Amino acid sequence: MGWNDWVRGPEIEPSIYATDFARLADDLASLLDAGAKIFQFDVGDGHFVEPITIGPIVLQAISPLFRERGGILDVHLMTEHPQRHFAAFARAGADSVTAHYEVIGSDVPAVEAQARELGLGFGLALNPETAVEDVATVVQGVDLVLCMGVHPGYSGQAYIPETTERVRRLRELLPPDVHVQVAGGVGLANVRELRDGGAALFVAGSSLFDGVDPPAAYRRLAEAVA
Helix, strand or coil: CCHHHHCCCCEEEEEHHHCCHHHHHHHHHHHHHHCCCEEEEEEEECCCCCCECCCHHHHHHHHHHHHHHCCEEEEEEECCCHHHHHHHHHHHCCCEEEEEHHHHHHHHHHHHHHHHHCCCEEEEEECCCCCHHHHHCCCCCCCEEEEECCCCCCCCCCCCCCHHHHHHHHHHHCCCCCEEEEECCCCCCCHHHHHHCCCCEEEECHHHHCCCCHHHHHHHHHHHHC
């Protein structure tokens, strides 16, 4: 099983980092009930990005819920040395890991191979300042490319409008079997144009969790891209 099996069409991915952690298990269960399948787990190390976020211990605590319900845990490593953490996240229950082009550059094949050895899917992320053309030259073998719609690190930032054109350009440049994912500022105002530009995976944080009913917000976004 891998990304081509997990992606049913346009997928709204709830961002676990944006949840109210006092309600974490309840919110995740309610989103699984609402139809969410793939969830992003954002990891910040305090170096590549300023905040230190959540790690393998949290993932290990929630992964049994996902195993029981057929959910997928997609780990976005906003870290300086992502490959050092692959084994810990694999043991904790991750299904896939994504590392940043800005820190692995030409080492993409070697880093991707380390993820595969652990049975993990592999994605490559790029920050808003990074040229999509540079990333497109090193995607052989990756499952997805994550185009950041904000600067990585903090949830709740405003969407960078130029991201929409960057997604279109990525879709033009990438092989057909490499999925385009977008994270940061995704909501009802832009999710359709991102879908029309070629994105298939839409990571939603504040647009799901800033209200009182995350499952209803999830269904609205899912309907918007259906």
